Structure formats: structure tokens, C-alpha cells
Amino acid sequence: MKKNQTVVVLSCHTPSLFWFRMEMMEEFIKRGHKVYALANESEADWADKFAEHGVKYIQIDVQRNGVNPLNDVKAFFSIRKQLKKINPDKIFTFQAKTIIYGTMAANSLGINKVFPLVAGMGSVFLNNDLKSRIIRKIMVLEYKISMQYCGYVFFQNHDDEKIFRDCGIIGKQRIVMLHGSGVNTEKFEVTPLPDSTSFLCISRLIKDKGLYEYLKACDKVKKQFPEIRCMLVGPYDSNPSALKPEELQPYIDNGVIEYFGEQEDVRPYLEQSSVFVLPSYREGTPKTNLEAMASGRAVITTDAPGCKETVINGENGLLVPVKDVYALTHKMIYLHNNRDIIEQMGKIGRRMAVDTFDVKKVNATICNIMNL
Numbered sequence: 001m002k003k004n005q006t007v008v009v010l011s012c013h014t015p016s017l018f019w020f021r022m023e024m025m026e027e028f029i030k031r032g033h034k035v036y037a038l039a040n041e042s043e044a045d046w047a048d049k050f051a052e053h054g055v056k057y058i059q060i061d062v063q064r065n066g067v068n069p070l071n072d073v074k075a076f077f078s079i080r081k082q083l084k085k086i087n088p089d090k091i092f093t094f095q096a097k098t099i100i101y102g103t104m105a106a107n108s109l110g111i112n113k114v115f116p117l118v119a120g121m122g123s124v125f126l127n128n129d130l131k132s133r134i135i136r137k138i139m140v141l142e143y144k145i146s147m148q149y150c151g152y153v154f155f156q157n158h159d160d161e162k163i164f165r166d167c168g169i170i171g172k173q174r175i176v177m178l179h180g181s182g183v184n185t186e187k188f189e190v191t192p193l194p195d196s197t198s199f200l201c202i203s204r205l206i207k208d209k210g211l212y213e214y215l216k217a218c219d220k221v222k223k224q225f226p227e228i229r230c231m232l233v234g235p236y237d238s239n240p241s242a243l244k245p246e247e248l249q250p251y252i253d254n255g256v257i258e259y260f261g262e263q264e265d266v267r268p269y270l271e272q273s274s275v276f277v278l279p280s281y282r283e284g285t286p287k288t289n290l291e292a293m294a295s296g297r298a299v300i301t302t303d304a305p306g307c308k309e310t311v312i313n314g315e316n317g318l319l320v321p322v323k324d325v326y327a328l329t330h331k332m333i334y335l336h337n338n339r340d341i342i343e344q345m346g347k348i349g350r351r352m353a354v355d356t357f358d359v360k361k362v363n364a365t366i367c368n369i370m371n372l
Contacts, residue, residue, distance in 0.1 A: 003032040005372060008086060010079065010093035010102040012062045014041035020181045020287060021094075022053055027363040029054045031372055036086055038079065038098075040064065058082055062097055065238055067135055072101065080105035087111075090370055094119050096139065103146035115370055116147070117154040118164065119181070119284030120306060125163065143169045152369055154178050156284035159305030176369050180285030180310075182359030183294045190296035190350055191271045193343065197336040198229035200273035200297075202266050202288045203280070205234055205248070207241035210279025210302065210322070215248070217279075217328040219256045221336070228336060233269050235262035270295040274342055275335050281322050283307050290357045293349035298342045300331050310357075316349035 007028050011017035017039045025035045036056045039046075043059045050057035061078035063071050079102050083091070087109075093102040094117040106114050125136060143164070147153065153173045155161045161177075164170045199218065203209040218230035236242060251257040260269060266288075270276070276292030276299045283306030289299050290310060299317035301307040311317040318335070320327040335342050366372075 005033045005089040008036045008088040008091045010098040011039040012064045012095045012097045014039040076101040100142045100146045107149045140167045182362030183290035188294035200231045201277045202233045204237045205243040206239045208281045213279045216325045220329045231258045233260045294353035296346035296350045298345035
């Protein structure tokens with residue numbers, strides 16, 4: 001391992017980079033390397049926050065969503081411009097557009113140590129309408145072009161790896177499976193359960209996270225057990241499937257949901273919860289599930305790629321089919337009626353978080369593969 005390497009971490013969503021990858025970047029720094037973080041939001045808003053952790057933040061012109069080819073060309077040249085200035089030894093990149101255009105830009109500069117992380121496939125690979133099918137074909141082609149320059153590819157679940165293999169995106173690359181982005185088991189500690197049942201969902205407010213199913217299930221649960229609390233934490237989003245404020249407001253007005261908006265620290269809300277719920281359609285590995293497990297909370301999530309990697313059904317939580325409001329409602333009521341099971345599941349979940357999903361172990365794997 002060579003000290004004093006320069007590492008760039010690339011993302012097309014600054015908040016994800018800051019909240020999900022900061023501990024990884026801090027580990028890079030701890031090992032004696034210089035770290036640059038490149039993402040889409042303003043330096044005026046984010047540079048100081050990254051600097052507090054020893055990371056240099058630079059804004060790049062890349063959009064998370066949208067299919068305008070001119071914007072994608074801009075993204076390529078914006079990334080290339082910064083990489084040329086920095087001249088990094090290694091690049092860690094995640095999210096579709098920064099994987100594709102970041103890897104292409106690096107290759108055009110002769111930088112061949114690029115390590116992509118595929119952390120979920122997104123709505124384009126979930127939906128089968130004509131627009132999604134067309135975009136998917138384009139993305140598969142772009143992925144194929146970019147991935148040929150990578151010796152290693154990180155995945156968070158085998159379902160996503162299978163899609164990449166079936167589409168011919170990867171072949172000769174060495175695959176490294178990560179247990180999500182990990183969870184800080186020192187920061188997220190076990191706290192006592194509240195006296196009465198309380199459900200919590202933490203998520204960006206988009207359809208693919210199962211938000212509609214959560215709202216409908218909470219409505220049914222509250223009609224039978226008005227004393228139960230149903231909480232929701234998370235920001236509105238620019239994703240095409242985003243929940244609109246006017247869609248959520250009736251659930252707030254009717255007392256079904258307590259909505260707390262976006263929160264930098266979710267621990268106070270986990271403390272108020274008995275059970276964490278994430279009915280997502282597909283994930284890489286949901287960090288919120290891991291944080292709930294580390295906090296000693298039972299988890300209800302879907303039997304879907306990424307989600308099912310975090311829950312052993314009947315052990316640390318319960319799995320339900322995707323988009324099944326009835327099953328979700330049934331499991332929420334079942335746990336409400338069995339507090340002893342909630343407590344036992346929380347203990348097992350905490351043990352799994354420490355033994356398998358601890359962020360130190362995940363980051364050690366990344367550093368070992370990247371030779372940092």
C-alpha cells in the first residue's frame with residue numbers, strides 16, 4: 001500500500017455522498033490519503049461541511065435525473081475537467097451517471113484505477129413502460145462501454161450483479177460484494193422501546209420506496225388501533241415517481257401520519273419508534289434498515305433485492321411481498337400485538353448490525369480492494 005495517494009469520490013447527488021460515504025472518505029484520510037469529493041450541488045452550500053471532515057468538495061455539472069443527451073455530454077466534460085486538474089491515483093464512483101461518465105472521463109485521461117459501486121438499479125430497471133425500456137437499452141450500452149475499463153466492480157446484492165451479467169455489462173471484472181454502505185454501530189446505539197407501538201419509515205418520498213403502500217397500510221392500522229403512531233421522515237424528491245405534497249397532506253390532516261420532513265440526525269425518531277418499516281421495491285442495501293437494526297429495532301421490509309439482504313424473516317424482522325398493502329398491514333398489526341417479539345427481533349438485529357454490517361468492516365474491504 002502506497003501512502004499519500006489522491007482519491008476522488010464521484011457522485012451525482014451531494015447529500016448521498018455526504019451522508020452515505022463520509023465515513024469511507026474519513027477512513028481514506030486516516031490511512032494517509034488526500035480525498036476530493038465531486039458531486040452536483042453548490043460548493044457554497046457544501047464545501048465547508050466536507051472541509052470539516054478533511055475532504056475537498058468540488059461541484060460538477062451532472063444531473064441525477066433526466067435523459068437529455070446534451071446534459072450528459074456536459075456531465076462528461078465537467079467531470080473530465082476536474083479529473084484532469086486533480087490527476088487522482090484512484091477513483092471511487094457510485095450512482096449511474098457518475099459511474100458511466102466518470103469512468104469514461106477517467107479513461108480518456110489515462111486514469112485506469114476506477115472502482116464503481118452499483119448500489120441499486122433505479123426505476124429505469126424496475127419499470128417496463130416504453131420510455132423505461134428505451135432508456136434501459138441506452139444505459140446498458142453506456143454501462144458496457146464504461147465497465148470495460150474497470151478491473152473490479154462493487155455490488156451490494158447478487159440480484160443487481162445478475163442483471164449486469166445477464167445484460168452482458170460485466171464479464172471479466174472481479175466482483176466484490178459489500179454489506180451495504182455499513183452502519184456506525186457506535187453512533188447508532190440501542191435505546192429503550194417506547195411504551196406504546198410506533199412505526200417509522202425513513203425514506204426519500206418516492207413511489208419506488210413503497211411510500212404509497214406505507215401510507216395505505218398506516219391508514220388501515222390506525223382505523224383499528226388509533227393509539228398507534230405512524231411516523232415518516234424524509235425529503236421530497238425530484239425523481240419522476242416522487243410523492244407530491246398534496247398527496248401526503250390528507251394523511252397528515254387525518255392524523256394517519258406524523259411527517260417530520262428531512263432530518264440530518266434520524267436517531268431521535270428511531271428512539272421514538274418500535275418498528276422500522278421500508279416497503280421498497282428494490283434497493284442496493286438500504287442504510288436506513290441497518291441504522292434501525294443497530295438501534296435495536298425490528299424491521300418490516302420487502303422480499304426484494306437489497307431489502308431481503310438485511311432481514312432474516314422471523315428473526316430480526318419480517319419480509320412482505322412488494323406492493324402488498326394487505327400483507328404489510330397484517331405484519332404491522334401482528335407486531336403491535338406481540339411486543340415480546342419486537343424486543344427479541346431488535347436484539348437479533350443489533351447483533352447482525354455489529355457482526356455483519358458494521359461500517360468499519362465494509363470500509364476495510366473497500367480499502368483492501370483499492371489498495372489504500
